[in-house]
Amino acid sequence: MGREYYYYVAGLPSISIEDAKPARDLDAFRQDMKYHIHEDDYELVELLFLPDDRDNLLSLALNLHKPWKNQGNYPPFVLEDEIKDPQILPEFMKRFLSAVKEEIPIYPELSWENQLTTLFYEHVLSSPNAFIREWFEFERNINNLQTALYCRKNGIPHEKEIVGFDEVSNIIRLSNATDFGVSHMFPYLDKLFQIFENPDIMERERLVDQLKWNWIDDRNFFHYFDMDIILGYLAKVMIAERWQKLKPELGKDKFQSILDELEDSFQFSEDFTLAKKDRI
Numbered sequence: 001m002g003r004e005y006y007y008y009v010a011g012l013p014s015i016s017i018e019d020a021k022p023a024r025d026l027d028a029f030r031q032d033m034k035y036h037i038h039e040d041d042y043e044l045v046e047l048l049f050l051p052d053d054r055d056n057l058l059s060l061a062l063n064l065h066k067p068w069k070n071q072g073n074y075p076p077f078v079l080e081d082e083i084k085d086p087q088i089l090p091e092f093m094k095r096f097l098s099a100v101k102e103e104i105p106i107y108p109e110l111s112w113e114n115q116l117t118t119l120f121y122e123h124v125l126s127s128p129n130a131f132i133r134e135w136f137e138f139e140r141n142i143n144n145l146q147t148a149l150y151c152r153k154n155g156i157p158h159e160k161e162i163v164g165f166d167e168v169s170n171i172i173r174l175s176n177a178t179d180f181g182v183s184h185m186f187p188y189l190d191k192l193f194q195i196f197e198n199p200d201i202m203e204r205e206r207l208v209d210q211l212k213w214n215w216i217d218d219r220n221f222f223h224y225f226d227m228d229i230i231l232g233y234l235a236k237v238m239i240a241e242r243w244q245k246l247k248p249e250l251g252k253d254k255f256q257s258i259l260d261e262l263e264d265s266f267q268f269s270e271d272f273t274l275a276k277k278d279r280i
Contacts, residue, residue, distance in 0.1 A: 002041075002226050002228075003038055003041060003226070003227060004225045004226055005036070005037065005230060006225045008230070009224070009229055009230065009233075010225075012024075015233075015236055015237065016240070017206075017210055017236070017239060017240055017243060024237045024240075025241075026238060029234070029237055030045070030049075033045055037230065041227050041230075044127065045230075045231070045234060047124055047127060047132050048132075048135075048235060048238065049071050049072055049073050050072070050073065050120070050123075050124065051120070052069035052070070052071045052072035053072035053073055053074050053079070053093075054116060054117070054120045055069050056068060056069055056072055056074070056076075056079055057079055057093055058112070058113055058116050060079055060080060060083055061083055061096070061100050062112060071238075074089075082097075086098075090123055091123070092119040092122065092123040095119060096116045096119055099115070106119065107165075109159075109160055110160060110163070114160075114161065114163050117163045118164050118165070121136060121137075121163065122164075124136040125166075129227065129228070129231070130228065131219070131220070131227070131228040131231045131232060132231065134219060135216075135219075135231070135232075135235065138212070138215055139212070140163065140164055141168055142188075142192065142208065142211070142212070143163070144168075144169055144172050145172065145180065145186070145189070146192070146196065147161045147162065148172055148180055149196050158172075158173070159174070167185075168182055168185055168186070188211060188215070191211060192208075192211065195207040195208055195211065202246070206243065209239050209242070209243070212235070212239065213236060216232040216236060220232045
């Protein structure tokens with residue numbers, strides 16, 4: 001049985017995805033958790049920040065020169081040193097760096113980016129915590145389905161754009177059915193299809209985040225003071241802070257940079273990128 005954090009959870013303020021300003025500052029909340037939560041449980045918190053480390057590692061390892069994502073667990077100088085001589089990184093990152101260095105793909109049918117993402121999901125889905133496993137499984141399914149929908153819309157084969165080799169990912173990868181063969185396995189599919197029909201990319205992204213927010217509420221409905229509640233709350237804080245960055249007063253340049261980030265969130269191969277450029 002996991003630890004219960006009665007007083008800590010009871011003191012967490014209510015938050016909403018529509019808040020003009022998040023009820024919790026992400027950096028401050030992170031430090032607060034580190035002080036109040038057992039160190040073993042805080043390792044679970046770090047898994048929710050690991051996607052930024054994954055993206056930063058990819059950029060450094062492949063010299064992509066993408067903007068640094070600041071919410072990861074490793075500062076730039078640490079990742080730069082680790083790329084030269086990996087010591088403290090998770091095993092999936094070490095494995096990826098070794099494959100890049102030796103130019104021997106782990107999954108030859110996938111791009112380097114999708115290989116790293118596949119390794120990332122294999123890592124987090126091995127977590128002993130059920131919320132972490134279910135959250136990232138849900139996220140992977142949503143991302144794979146959105147990718148498949150985008151490929152279908154643009155007449156591009158989606159097989160090489162799907163990450164993961166679990167049952168659901170393999171079904172999506174190989175299916176040409178309207179529902180990609182997973183409607184009985186993914187109850188949020190109809191809602192996701194409705195969201196995809198929205199022509200406004202920003203509204204579409206907001207609705208996807210609202211879907212994730214609702215999933216957290218449904219999943220944690222019978223959890224009260226345990227670590228799952230804290231992890232779900234943290235995931236919500238991360239969503240809320242992301243949308244805080246979209247406020248109009250931040251200016252056109254910032255708004256455009258976030259649009260670019262949303263577009264990049266769909267991980268397409270070089271062949272698709274070239275095809276896309278040809279259509280513009």
